[in-house]
Amino acid sequence: MPRYDYTCQTCAKPFGVRMSIAEYGDGVTPACPTCGSADVARHFAAVNVLTGSRATGGGAACGPTGFS
Numbered sequence: 154m155p156r157y158d159y160t161c162q163t164c165a166k167p168f169g170v171r172m173s174i175a176e177y178g179d180g181v182t183p184a185c186p187t188c189g190s191a192d193v194a195r196h197f198a199a200v201n202v203l204t205g206s207r208a209t210g211g212g213a214a215c216g217p218t219g220f221s
């Protein structure tokens with residue numbers, strides 16, 4: 154069973170949860186084990202974050218062409 158890493162948005166504590174892919178696919182969101190908050194954010198792989206920010210920030214709208 155895969156492990157998913159989350160960070161609580163209320164108390165900022167990271168925690169890991171084991172759940173099946175089926176449960177994850179159903180959108181099951183675990184509660185924070187520290188404070189019980191359901192306001193948690195999933196950790197994404199660093200590769201995905203870097204790729205996403207580069208794709209967003211490299212747009213032509215705010216590129217060098219704006220200065221010419």
Ligand SMILES: [Zn+2]
Binds near residue numbers: 166187188
């Ligand atoms: Zn918490």
